[in-house]
C-alpha cells in the first residue's frame with residue numbers, strides 16, 4: 155500500500171486528463187469552466203505545459219479547436235462543463251464529423267451516483283453526442299480513464315479522422331487511480347482502419363488512367379487529411395499524367411490554384427470548365443472526396459459516360475451516392491504512392507491534347523465573370539483585392555457560410571493545403587470567427603483572415619473578446635451586403651423573390667462594435683478606398699473587424715440549378731431574369 | 746420532370762427492396778446497442794427484427810442479429826456503416842452467404858373452449874408447438890421455426906382465440922463446420 159503513494163502514476167482523474175494531454179503533445183486547448191470540470195481547471199492552473207484559451211461560448215471552443223486542427227494537422231482539444239456546456243458543443247462536433255476533423259472534447263459530468271437523477275446541469279451527454287461523434291465514452295472508473303483518453307486520441311486522428319468525446323463524472327476526476335502512458339492495447343481490437351490499397355485494384359486503376367482519352371482528377375478533403383505527403387503525391391500524379399484536376403470545397407489547396415492543370419472548384423458554384431470536364435470525362439479519379447449532393451447535382455445525370463475510380467479510407471463512402479467501377483479502400487497518401495509507382499513503371503503519359511483543347515473552350519466562357527463598378531464594391535472584387543494584397547504572405551483563410559464563402563472559394567487562390575478552413579458539410583454560420591481564433595493560436599505570427607458575412611459573423615461575434623484577451627490579431631473581413639445573401643439568392647431564384655426574413659435588419663455598427671471589444675474597426679464603401687483599407691487591416695497588429703460594404707443584391711454564379719446536371723449550369727452572362735426563371739422553373743413558378 | 750423549387754435533386758428510387766439478415770459481432774459495452782439502433786433510425790434504415798445477447802462472456806462479445814430491408818445499394822451501405830463503428834468486430838450478411846439457418850421462438854397465448862380449444866391443440870401438434878402453460882380456458886404454446894412458419898401459426902390461432910404473442914426475433918447461424 156505505502157509504496158503506491160510514491161508511484162508517480164498514482165494520481166487523480168483530473169491530473170490524468172492533463173497528463174494525457176501532455177503525453178499526446180497537446181500544447182493548447184480551448185474551453186470554458188463550470189461546476190463539473192472544476193477539478194480539471196484546478197490542475198490546469200497548477201501547470202504550464204498546456205495553455206488554456208478561455209472562449210466566450212462553448213461553440214466557440216469547438217470551432218476554434220477545429221480551426222486549430224485543420225491548420226496544423228494535429229487534433230484540436232476542447233474542454234467543457236456538463237449540461238449546457240456539453241449541449242453547446244453539439245454544433246462543432248457535428249461540424250467536425252461532417253468534415254472529418256480530428257477533435258477531442260472532454261466534458262464534465264455530474265458525479266456517477268447522481269447520473270440519471272436529473273441532477274443540476276445533468277444531461278445525457280454521450281446519448282446526445284453519439285450521432286455526432288466518431289465515438290464517445292462515459293468513464294465511470296478512474297482506472298479506465300487513461301486507457302479511454304489514449305484511445306480517444308487514437309480514434310480521433312486515425313483512419314477517417316473525426317470528433318470524439320470523453321465524458322468524465324466529477325467524482326472520477328477527484329478519485330485517485332493508476333495512469334499509464336499511451337499503449338497499443340488501449341484501442342478496441344475491433345477498430346482497425348484499412349490504410350493500404352488493394353494491389354489488384356490499383357493495377358485496374360492505372361490501366362484505366364493510362365488509356366484515358368478524357369480524364370479528370372477530382373480531389374477532396376481526404377487528401378489534406380492524409381497529410382503533406384498525399385498532397386505531394388497528388389501534385390506529382392498530375393505532373394506525371396498531365397491530367398486536369400478539380401477539387402471540392404474541402405480540398406482546395408491540395409493542388410495549387412496557380413498550377414497549369416487546375417480547373418477551379420467543382421459543384422454547385424464551381425467553374426463551368428470543372429463541371430463540364432466532370433460531365434464529359436471518360437475516366438474519373440476521385441481521391442478523398444465523397445460525391446456529396448452539392449458536387450454531383452442530379453445523380454442520374456452525373457458524369458454518365460465515365461469509368462470511376464474512388465480512393466477513400468472509409469468503405470461507407472464507396473457507392474453511397476454514385477456507383478463506382480474501381481473502389482480502392484485505403485489512405486490517400488498510400489494509394490496515390492502505389493498508383494504513381496505502377497504508372498511510372500508501366501504506363502506513359504496519354505496523349506490528351508484534344509481534351510485540353512475542349513477544356514480551353516469551356517474555360518473561355520469565363521464563368522466567374524462579374525461586372526466591376528466604380529461606385530460600389532462588388533463582393534467578388536473585394537475577395538480578389540484581398541487575395542492580391544495577401545499573395546505571398548503567410549496567410550490562413552477561414553470563412554462563415556453563405557455567398558461570401560462561395561466567392562472566397564472561387565476567387566481566393568489557395569497554393570498550399572491547411573490554409574483554408576471552412577464549414578463544408580454542415581455549413582455552419584458562425585464557424586469562421588472562432589476557427590480564426592484557433593488558427594491564430596496555432597500560428598501566432600501568421601496572417602489569419604475570416605472572410606465573413608454580416609449575418610454569420612453575428613452568430614459567434616462574442617469570440618472577438620477571446621481574440622482581444624489573448625492578443626490574437628485575427629482579421630474579420632465582412633462582406634457586408636446587409637442580407638443573408640445566400641438565402642436571398644435562393645428566395646429570388648426559387649421562391650418568387652419573396653424575401654422572407656432574409657434582410658439583415660438593425661445591423662450593428664461594426665466599427666463601434668470592434669471598438670467596444672477593444673479591437674480595431676475599419677469600414678470601406680468605395681472601390682477606390684478598398685486596397686488602402688486592406689493594407690491598413692493587414693498592418694494593424696490587433697484584431698480587426700473590417701466592414702466592407704458591398705453590392706447588396708449580387709448573386710453567386712455560376713450555379714447548377716435545381717435538379718439539373720453539370721452540363722446545365724447557369725452562367726453569369728446568361729443570368730438575366732428570363733433565363734434564370736427558365737433554369738429554375740419547377741413546381742413553383744417564378745414571378 | 747416536375748421538380749419542386751429546391752436546389753436538391755429530389756429523386757424517387759425504384760430499385761426493388763430486398764430483405765437481408767445481418768449478424769453483427771460487437772464488443773459488449775454500455776451503449777453499443779444504442780449505437781447500432783441509432784444508426785438505423787438516424788439514417789432511415791429499416792429494422793424488421795433485432796435480437797441481441799452476449800455470446801462469449803469471457804471476451805465480452807455480443808451478437809446482434811438484424812433483419813432489414815432495402816435496395817442492394819442501401820444494404821451495402823448498412824453493412825459498411827455498421828462495420829466502421831468502433832466496437833463492431835464483424836458484419837456478416839447471412840442472406841448473401843445463402844448457407845444460413847434462421848430461427849425465431851414465439852410464445853402464443855390462446856383462450857377458448859370446446860371445439861376451438863381442441864382445434865388449437867391439434868394445430869399446435871402439427872406445427873410442433875409445445876404447451877408450456879395451460880388452464881381450463883387457455884394455453885400458452887411455445888413454437889420455434891423460421892419467421893414464415895411462426896407467422897402462419899399465429900394466423901391460424903387468430904380465429905381460435907389468440908390473446909397475445911411474444912417473439913424473440915430472428916437468430917441466425919451459418920451451416921457447416923466453420924464459424925463466422
Ligand SMILES: Cc1ncc(C[n+]2csc(CCOP(=O)(O)OP(=O)(O)O)c2C)c(N)n1
Nearest residue numbers: 556557558583607608609610637638639640
Ligand atoms: C447556423 C446556420 N443557420 C442557418 C443557416 C442557413 N443559411 C445559409 S447561408 C445564410 C445566410 C448567410 O448570410 P451572411 O452571413 O450575411 O452571408 P452572405 O450570404 O450574405 O454572404 C443562412 C441563413 C446556416 N447555414 N447556418
Ligand SMILES: [Mg+2]
Nearest residue numbers: 607608637639
Ligand atoms: Mg450577408
